[in-house]
Amino acid sequence: MPSTVPPHAAPAESRVRARTRRAILTAAASLLARNRGATLAEIAEAADVGRTSLHRYFPDRESLINAVIQDSASVMSQAIQEARLDDDDPVQTLRRLVATMFDVGDHLLFLFSDPGVRATFENLSEQGARTDAVARLIERGCAEGVFDSKVSSAWIESVFWALIYAGCDAVHKGRLPRHQALNSVLRSLENGIRIKGAGEEPDV
Amino acid sequence: MPSTVPPHAAPAESRVRARTRRAILTAAASLLARNRGATLAEIAEAADVGRTSLHRYFPDRESLINAVIQDSASVMSQAIQEARLDDDDPVQTLRRLVATMFDVGDHLLFLFSDPGVRATFENLSEQGARTDAVARLIERGCAEGVFDSKVSSAWIESVFWALIYAGCDAVHKGRLPRHQALNSVLRSLENGIRIKGAGEEPDV
DNA sequence: TCATTATGGAACATCAATGATCTATTTTGG
DNA sequence: CCAAAATAGATCATTGATGTTCCATAATGA
Structure with missing residues (x-):
């Protein structure tokens, strides 16, 4: 076939x-x-x-917007799938994921740029269980005691998206070259959610 | 007088x-x-x-928008002043600042909700040297070796705003009670920008 | 109380984005 | 090369937000 x-x-x-x-x-x-x-x-x-x-x-305009949301969502969803979130240890997986998200930065920036758009997106995420894979990854990490247990996994996910967004934004606005932004996000993220044994240098 | x-x-x-x-x-x-x-x-x-x-x-609409931006900017600016960013050690000061920013969450959410609004805001920040106090605080922290030196101070500032925003958003959407959001932001932020000697518990 | 100031609401003109329709051209695929 | 599919562009009606004007009321404060 x-x-x-x-x-x-x-x-x-x-x-x-x-x-x-x-x-x-x-x-x-x-x-x-x-x-x-x-x-x-x-x-x-x-x-x-x-x-x-x-x-x-x-x-009409509305149908276009919805289509763009749908499309961006599915692009991200596919990227997430390709990152194979169920493999490896959570840390390594998270790094792969961040890099992957950078690849679909435009879509990500769009989905998070507008409160309304974002709401719609998160809505169909709930129903369709799309980006939930990320949530699951994080919860797995928490369960395995690899991530900071002093904050909720939901909050960790918030931090994840917030930093990714900040990184993509920095690249998009030309404030940082991609690789540097990527490293910065990784570093701030990993230390931020306090990965045990993350002594030094995620680096390249 | x-x-x-x-x-x-x-x-x-x-x-x-x-x-x-x-x-x-x-x-x-x-x-x-x-x-x-x-x-x-x-x-x-x-x-x-x-x-x-x-x-x-x-x-007209434009003048309203601009006025709201101006106003929100000045509200934040004043809040920042009252946080006395030039006192104490950077860590303690940063904590005060985060709490202060939570107090003006609505304005902050507005200023960061729209790319256009945000651009305008950052523009008049440059000229008027308003929220620059924050940048100065962070640079001071970097200079004193209190913040992570592996990333630029500009990036640290990005992380700062990103996490504050995430926190305010969580509160605003009712996902977290204020005090918990505040603690989460502090925790993720401090560990994220790797404050030396921040062993445990910022807590209440 | 009374003059001043501030407000609400109705009614109207304008305007730009939208969306619909038609036709002439171009592109595709066989 | 040719029929079908797809497109661009011009044109027009609609609509909803906007901005303006006018007048009757209400709040203010001396």
Whole structure:
């Protein structure tokens, strides 16, 4: 069976449409992350398509926003899967995860840039159990006594996302080169949630 | 000379107007923090004033937004001053500061909720040297070797704001009671930026 | 009490983003 | 090369937020 074609994916979108759709979603996420009030015209231009085309794919603004949220969520979800959170020891896994999150920084910045967007995102996370893998990883770490037990695992997760966001933001704004931001996040994060035996240097 | 009345503050606003203005600014900050697209009508309602009145104080939306930014910035600035960042040792001072920031959480959440707002805020910070006191405190801490020297002081400041924000957000959303959020932030922060000799328990 | 000041609400004009429709072109895939 | 699919661009109606004006009331404070 073909690997990229889902068996029962009814009509299946043409390659052209798929590419266009992707262009729109990507451009939208990137633009909206910086300017939540971005006009549909601006988004279309950024995606290098006519405003009409954008409308053909997403009837109204709301459906576009939702689609971008969905898409960003699934991009992150997939990235998380590929990070294999159930392997190794939590520390090593966490490092892989952070690096992975940096790779999808644009989507992450978008999902966290707006309270409303973020709420919607977290909502469908609850239902669909998507980024829950992260929560599970952290809880596992707590259970194994590898993470700080003086604070709730929920809080640790908050810290995790907050630092990732700060790191991506720093890179995005050009305040730090990627590798340095990555190291900084790792360092602040690991020491922050007090990993036992994290004596020195996560480094490169 | 009177303590609360600036000597040359030309016309001086009537008490009533001052109160109304404050009501609007406060309500606006609180509302806009949660919903950046909040309508002027909604803001007026939240402030418990007529939309007309709101317009009387702030001719257009932009001037309102700017005023709210200015106000929130000055509220934070004042709070920071009262935290006396130049006293004590950096650690103790940092703790005071975090607690202080929790007190002005609504304003902080507003200033950081929107990329655009945040940019404007950081812009006038540079010029007016307002929240720079925080940066100075951190740099002092780094200079004294009290904070982690493996990362830039700029990054440490990022971590500081990121964790404060996460804490305020948790409180605001009801995920944590205030005192617990405060302790969590302190703990994660201090261990995160690796304060030497911070063996245990900041606690209550 | 009374003049002043501040307010609320209705009513209206404006405007920009939105979304819908149509047509001419281009691109795709066979 | 050709039919089908996809697109861009122009045009137009709609709509909701905005900003403005006017007037009647209410609060203030001397």
